[in-house]
Amino acid sequence: MTDTLIVHGGSPLNGRIRLRGAKNFVSKAMVASLLGHTPSRLRNVPAIRDVGVVTGLLELHGVSVHDQGEDGLLLDPSEVERAHSADIDAHAGTSRIPILLCGPLLHRLGEAFIPDLGGCRIGDRPINYHLESLRRFGAVVDKLPGGGIRITAPDGLRGTKIELEYPSVGATEQVLLTAVRAEGVTELKNSAIEPEILDLIAVLQKMGAIISVDTDRVIRIEGVDRLEGYDHYALTDRIEAASWACAALATKGDVFLEGATQPEMMTFLNVFRKVGGRFDVRQDGIRFWHPGGDLSSIVLETDVHPGFMTDWQQPLVVALTQASGLSIVHETVYEQRFGFTDALREMGATIQVYRECLGGAPCRFGQRNFLHSAVVSGPSKLHSAEITVPDLRGGFSHLIAALAAEGTSKVHGIGLIDRGYEHFGDKLAALGAMVERG
Numbered sequence: 001m002t003d004t005l006i007v008h009g010g011s012p013l014n015g016r017i018r019l020r021g022a023k024n025f026v027s028k029a030m031v032a033s034l035l036g037h038t039p040s041r042l043r044n045v046p047a048i049r050d051v052g053v054v055t056g057l058l059e060l061h062g063v064s065v066h067d068q069g070e071d072g073l074l075l076d077p078s079e080v081e082r083a084h085s086a087d088i089d090a091h092a093g094t095s096r097i098p099i100l101l102c103g104p105l106l107h108r109l110g111e112a113f114i115p116d117l118g119g120c121r122i123g124d125r126p127i128n129y130h131l132e133s134l135r136r137f138g139a140v141v142d143k144l145p146g147g148g149i150r151i152t153a154p155d156g157l158r159g160t161k162i163e164l165e166y167p168s169v170g171a172t173e174q175v176l177l178t179a180v181r182a183e184g185v186t187e188l189k190n191s192a193i194e195p196e197i198l199d200l201i202a203v204l205q206k207m208g209a210i211i212s213v214d215t216d217r218v219i220r221i222e223g224v225d226r227l228e229g230y231d232h233y234a235l236t237d238r239i240e241a242a243s244w245a246c247a248a249l250a251t252k253g254d255v256f257l258e259g260a261t262q263p264e265m266m267t268f269l270n271v272f273r274k275v276g277g278r279f280d281v282r283q284d285g286i287r288f289w290h291p292g293g294d295l296s297s298i299v300l301e302t303d304v305h306p307g308f309m310t311d312w313q314q315p316l317v318v319a320l321t322q323a324s325g326l327s328i329v330h331e332t333v334y335e336q337r338f339g340f341t342d343a344l345r346e347m348g349a350t351i352q353v354y355r356e357c358l359g360g361a362p363c364r365f366g367q368r369n370f371l372h373s374a375v376v377s378g379p380s381k382l383h384s385a386e387i388t389v390p391d392l393r394g395g396f397s398h399l400i401a402a403l404a405a406e407g408t409s410k411v412h413g414i415g416l417i418d419r420g421y422e423h424f425g426d427k428l429a430a431l432g433a434m435v436e437r438g
Ligand SMILES: CC(=O)N[C@H]1[C@@H](OP(=O)(O)OP(=O)(O)OC[C@H]2O[C@@H](n3ccc(=O)[nH]c3=O)[C@H](O)[C@@H]2O)O[C@H](CO)[C@@H](O)[C@@H]1O
Pocket: 023, 024, 025, 096, 097, 123, 124, 125, 126, 127, 128, 129, 130, 131, 166, 167, 168, 169, 170, 171, 192, 194, 309, 310, 311, 333, 334, 335
């Protein structure tokens, strides 16, 4: 199959699709299965590439992973074993997940090899908080000359006090996955509290962990000697939901997203309403639609939860190209997440990016020369183009732009989108989009 999608744009997306479990939770819950002495069952797992990547990593370490269809994944860690570093290296650059295997592998095997990480190139994405946290538990980290790291814990892992400089999602998960079986109590200050993290805590609690989420972003974990497997139904992917909602808005459409849930999306829903979109929350999902008339511009900044999620930013910017007036978007989570706007400009959008912190409080990137604020002027009539997708959300955003544009666009590199959107080609067809593989 080719990596190009031909999109005949200009018509609204209408219809109903089913959303699945969250990319940013499912992969971590799969890693958590390594900590159990008995098999785990994870339900509502999306058919996305990141799940395949984590399956490969777990299998390399002796976990058997069986896809049981509607009954989800059965993950059996009873034969966990050391993997060859050369095999692990084959996973270099595939996703952010390998670093999260550190704690579980140290507990199970006393040693872990971690390849260089992948994930979207939307900033430098260092792993200093992960490594500093692991060291505080008593781990020894060696950087390997050929790339990747080796981690050992010659004296075991002990609970500790950690304060993150910034509430990093991955570093919070690192601490959770390590602390649950470390000796004694761990206190994590300035943690991230994204819904996917709270669902991971729910999984760990089912396994036997003792974790409390206190006020002011403090998480306390009391280490235990043994954890069992879990049975868990993954929360819905709120990024997939917001992406399709923005596609409906940008194309003047009307979609029902089965499985979308309100609590995790409240911040998005407020913004969607302020821009002029309508939604209706029902028991089995949320309907999103464009009510006709003009959309309104907005001033917005991305932030950690419960702020407006950075992964929602890119699809929303495409919808903002259709709003009247000047919208300001200040990206405060990643320093380089506006690269995707180049293609939008080629398609007729008016978007300027700035180094200054516009429209909000100064952020970590203000004095560092990063183009991390955008001003979108609309509404713009988008026209078709030949574009290559830069990253996962940027790629979906390009698709939205192609759907909203008059004429036929060629979108290359759509394989990147498979990393986080299950069967998006089928879902597009179900919503009436005129698309074909090029
Ligand atoms: C697989 C997964 O779940 N990915 C999500 C996760 O990424 P990920 O866990 O990688 O994102 P983080 O929350 O860790 O990153 C946030 C910020 O912290 C910085 N940082 C992070 C770690 C570190 O050791 N040092 C450091 O400086 C990053 O460069 C970034 O500027 O949360 C992000 C923020 O909601 C989402 O956009 C990603 O979709």
